[in-house]
Amino acid sequence: MKICRNMIKMKDSVFLVMFLWILTVSRGDTEVSCVFMERCILPCSFQVADQINIRWHSITRDFNVHSFYYNQDQLRSQHQIYRDRTSLFNDQISTGNASLQLTGVTVQDEGIYQCYISTVNAPQISLTNLTVYAPVQDVNIQQVENRITCSSEGIYPQPELTWSTTPPSNINLLNSTTVQQNEQQLYSLSSSLILSPNDTDLLYSCTISTPTNRRRAAWRKLTPISGSTSETIITCAASNFSFSHLLWRFNHSQMILNQSRTDGRSTISEEWRQQVKDVSESGDITLQDLSSEQEGIYTCQLSNAEEMLISDTSVKISGGSSVNVGGIIVAVIAAVLVAAAVGLFLFCKKKKGQQENNTI
Incomplete structure (x- = not known):
């Protein structure tokens, strides 16, 4: 039992030393926000030395993202979700640039990424926290009968929808809002409220917002x-x-x-x-x-x-x-009467001509 306790203590000590070493060589977290389906750059720089080995790794999902050694990309162990989506600036590696370019960014790409650099000198580690956002693009608002509806789609993270009026009124804006998320984890939402029959010239505003942007649509009769x-x-x-x-x-x-x-x-x-x-x-x-x-x-x-x-x-x-x-x-009536009058006139004239011929 004493030997086991000593081994546990030794293991904890090794873990603590490794943790402190990582804190020493790590350059701290870098926050990077990327637009959904756009390209994004995760920064990483290092002190140039011989035998450069670059490894990008997703700590959040424990996936190998991109590797570079022996002066070329090594993608045999790259996880399939990053296939054909990652690249380094190979012509700038010799100047200390190990930044990763990620294309077609998805919500699943969110998380912490580690850039590990090893050379003949001490290893260098930097961490990047990647967040993804899909901004509010369009807000649709329309009125059908006694109901007004506001909707939008393709948004991330989950947006917030609020109703208001101008000028402010005492009307209780009872609304029904539904929120859905598709297979790409993007949000769509729709909200509707019932109009009062005496709301002429009252401006109804629907605002959809996220931490990165917001859009407003307003309607009035x-x-x-x-x-x-x-x-x-x-x-x-x-x-x-x-x-x-x-x-x-x-x-x-x-x-x-x-x-x-x-x-x-x-x-x-x-x-x-x-x-x-x-x-x-x-x-x-x-x-x-x-x-x-x-x-x-x-x-x-x-x-x-x-x-x-x-x-x-x-x-x-x-x-x-x-x-x-x-x-x-x-x-139409006038045309019919004129036609009837002309017809009657021609009939009478013809009748009169026949009578004169019979007399002769």
Whole structure:
């Protein structure tokens, strides 16, 4: 028993010495954040000497990542998840650069990596803590009947979603939020809340955020307007919103105008080319020659790198369909009466000619 205790003490002492040695030669952790599916560089430098041996190892998963010795890459023992994804800057190794380039970064790549350098001199060790993030790219917000829905996907780490209103209101924003994670460990989430029937001009904002970035999407229903067949101005009501992109839609799906303030490009759909008269600097659109067929919901969508603002306006054309349909009915009746009168006139003239011939 005494011999066993001595062996245990000796083993603990050896472990302590090794641990202290690692702390001595290690240069501390380096924090590196990498974008999902992009390329990333894990830094490592050393004092140049002969017989260079470089080994990159995943401490978190205990995988061999990349090895270099005998003046060339040695990938026979490389773990398969790193196959064709790692490389060193071979032309810079002679200057002391042993940094690792990792391509197609995935969430599974997160963890601590060890760069071990051995030469004729003392070994050198550095540790790198790799974190992966997939930023919030797009936030979709839309209104269907009495419900407004906000959603986004392809995000890492798990994002946070919050609702707010402008101006602040006493409405209880009861929402239902679902969060899912796919096989790539990326998150998607969707949240919806029920609108109050008296919420005109109230701006609903949905913000999705992670530790690295956030994006906001906002929606509001503006006061309905009565348009004119000659000229109608529909406002975006966004005087304080700095935007780089403008999109106008009709009834949520039909594109009217698509405009980029960055490069000055503007596209008007063929169906609306005759109706679009002007677009103001604030995004307001002026339409002309509207008919009852253009009655419906007009959506203005303004966006920049961080935010998107959507405004829905219900437009009813003065005179509406009754004027047009009534005009068509009157025209048809008039045409029928004229035709009947002409027919009657020709019949009577022919009848009169036959009577005169019989008299002769």
